[in-house]
Amino acid sequence: MKKISNQIFAVIFDMDGVIVDSNPTHTIALRKFCDMQGHHLTDDELKTRVYGRPNKDWIPDIFGNRLTPEHYRNLADEKEALFRELFAPIIKPLEGLIDFLQKLEDDNIPKAIASSAPPENVKFTLEKTGIEKYFDIMFNESDIEKGKPDPEIYLKAAAALRFPAKRCIVFEDSLAGVLAAKRAGCKVIGVTTTHSKDEFIGTDWVIKNFEEIGLPTLASLFL
Numbered sequence: 001m002k003k004i005s006n007q008i009f010a011v012i013f014d015m016d017g018v019i020v021d022s023n024p025t026h027t028i029a030l031r032k033f034c035d036m037q038g039h040h041l042t043d044d045e046l047k048t049r050v051y052g053r054p055n056k057d058w059i060p061d062i063f064g065n066r067l068t069p070e071h072y073r074n075l076a077d078e079k080e081a082l083f084r085e086l087f088a089p090i091i092k093p094l095e096g097l098i099d100f101l102q103k104l105e106d107d108n109i110p111k112a113i114a115s116s117a118p119p120e121n122v123k124f125t126l127e128k129t130g131i132e133k134y135f136d137i138m139f140n141e142s143d144i145e146k147g148k149p150d151p152e153i154y155l156k157a158a159a160a161l162r163f164p165a166k167r168c169i170v171f172e173d174s175l176a177g178v179l180a181a182k183r184a185g186c187k188v189i190g191v192t193t194t195h196s197k198d199e200f201i202g203t204d205w206v207i208k209n210f211e212e213i214g215l216p217t218l219a220s221l222f223l
Helices: 023-036 042-052 055-063 069-087 097-106 119-129 151-160 175-184 215-220
Strands: 010-013 111-114 138-139 170-171 187-191 206-207
Touching: 010 151, 023 042, 023 069, 042 055, 055 069, 055 119, 069 119, 111 151, 119 170, 138 151, 170 175, 175 187
Parallel strands: 010 111, 010 170, 111 138, 170 187, 187 206
Antiparallel strands: none
16 A cells, blocks of 8 residues: 655644543543542533643642642542543543554554553553554653643654654644644644534544544645
8 A cells, every 4th residue: 555654744642532532431530539529520620620631730720739749649549540440341442543553553654642641541541452562652741740731742742753743743632632732833633532523623633533534634734
């Protein structure tokens, strides 16, 4: 098969809501965890104050910024352990993802993961879905100082891929993540696991899953 690109672009994946449709389980875990702590989150609070943000940003926002480092770490670890326990029996890659990753691999298109999740969740997700072999470059919340919508994680991922950000395509499901990618100067494809198509503003393309996109569409973003 004729190659679509001669490494004219690189691809960066967010993880939650992109690699896996994990946000329904995150929502259950978040609500259960926060209820146990005496905080009751509305749907709007989840979308605007939690989704797409690392624990170190949303936990102080919800629980107060006077948390000691030890208290914060205990809260974060407890919440993520609950999420992994709930998600382990049902985790699977988003529809079409494996075939899409293989096409990128066959075409020698560089790729990376840039997630706000803690390293334990990234390891858990890649192992459970069997896609760790496709990624040598992975970023998680421990690799950044400023969470999305700050562009830091996408600028670092582009640099690690040795591509200018303007030649990178980011797959994102959260509004904070879309804004971070656009601020970095990347092309952005929205994935509608968390938000509807109408909620995405400024994306270059929107998909339901990876069955709806191929390499010619990626290449066309640079024409």
